């Protein structure tokens with residue numbers, strides 16, 4: 205029918221043929237980067253949630269032989285001290301079994317565990333709004349039990365946090381680089397298309413086409429390529445994620461992150477093809493407009 | 501309608517193609533442009549359809565200085581100018597119908613409204629049987645007629661034709677000129693660059709002759725006498741500003 209087809213026959217030449225596949229690869233990488241960042245931040249929240257509000261007082265195995273009664277008395281006075289301190293909500297002794305259970309993921313279900321000289325642990329719940337001063341608390345506990353320490357998990361959490369932060373930064377960097385490469389690619393593909401179809405572009409210009417009209421021919425083509433590539437990339441990424449999360453599920457250890465995505469996270473992933481399409485479209489448009497500006 | 505004031509043109513560091521040319525073509529006028537090959541006929545027309553900026557001087561079209569036009573306004577102005585390019589510039593992948601409809605589509609008209617006009621026009625130029633043909637399958641003369649149809653389809657106020665009869669026999673050339681004449685009668689200003697002396701003597705319109713970068717306005721009659729009598733210098737038709745400057749208008753020209 206009359207003039208239904210595009211004026212610039214971009215889909216008939218090979219200039220843009222490889223673009224969707226490159227976009228697919230890039231969206232795939234971006235998706236995986238995003239998912240790792242999201243998984244990492246989920247672990248951090250889980251640990252943070254579990255550990256903040258808690259500190260652990262650790263009483264060392266005493267060097268001089270103490271009778272069980274003396275050990276108990278020592279521990280009870282520490283607990284009493286803790287409970288009297290401002291900011292402390294509760295303090296509970298963790299028995300040998302509990303302590304062993306904590307260590308199990310690291311050491312395994314070793315039968316010899318109970319024979320090891322394990323330190324005594326007191327789990328302390330603290331008021332998060334007005335937490336006690338750990339340093340002075342340590343000093344006072346040490347008056348009763350020399351060598352006692354208080355672990356507020358900050359070091360361990362801090363390490364985890366900075367790991368998570370680095371993974372997030374790397375992920376953001378990957379997404380940024382991927383986006384940048386996509387932009388550069390689209391610029392080149394569009395320039396190639398402009399060169400191949402220069403005669404047509406010039407004619408359109410001379411018969412009074414506005415720059416925007418000519419740009420539209422290119423940007424719609426680019427949008428289609430970007431969207432298709434993005435769709436392929438995100439589909440492959442989804443398959444990969446589901447595969448990995450099943451492998452993780454089978455391994456079933458608490459140490460590894462879970463990789464089941466929440467609906468919101470799937471939604472973020474499904475936005476990627478649209479983002480790719482948008483980037484491709486806007487880039488093509490600006491490339492064409494900039495080139496046209498050189499034609500008088 | 502078309503006004504050049506001291507317009508000079510050179511490509512890059514090349515020689516002066518046009519040297520301080522001044523001319524003033526009134527609305528509704530009809531001019532031929534002649535000159536040896538390479539004299540600058542196409543270059544002159546290119547500046548008229550805003551494909552080439554002059555090196556110096558002022559050009560105004562439709563009473564507007566073109567150097568001060570925004571890109572948007574320049575595009576709107578181009579829509580009022582129909583151009584028959586020397587090399588046609590048809591789009592290979594589009595049918596005759598689509599090629600001719602292109603200017604209408606570009607200016608935002610809807611396909612349904614376009615079709616009747618386009619078919620009518622193509623029938624007029626004798627291409628009714630080739631509506632769906634691609635340019636590559638048409639003869640040179642047929643392609644030229646497609647190019648002409650595309651130039652006039654949007655009823656431009658100014659029609660610029662660069663060798664529009666180069667590939668057709670005299671009978672078709674005359675027929676095409678009658679089309680131009682018809683448009684001219686309805687008010688279209690027309691400039692036709694041509695080598696075809698037969699046409700010039702048949703249609704007695706004033707002639708802009710390009711010689712060594714300068715323009716002279718001549719009557720068709722004097723031109724014929726010039727070619728009849730070698731060495732004759734037509735000085736009667738040039739106006740003030742030196743023998744080589746042109747300040748012509750149809751009134752002053754004949």
Ligand SMILES: Nc1ncnc2c1ncn2[C@@H]1O[C@H](COP(=O)(O)OP(=O)(O)OP(=O)(O)O)[C@@H](O)[C@H]1O
Pocket residue numbers: 511514517535536537538539540541542543544586
């Ligand atoms: N884009 C360009 N770049 C450099 N030189 C050019 C360009 N276009 C034309 N010229 C030169 O300008 C001069 C005039 O060219 P133009 O095409 O205007 O001549 P013409 O009168 O139309 O010739 P013809 O009758 O062969 O069509 C020629 O010497 C040509 O080489």
Ligand SMILES: [Mg+2]
Pocket residue numbers: 541542543586662
């Ligand atoms: Mg020429």
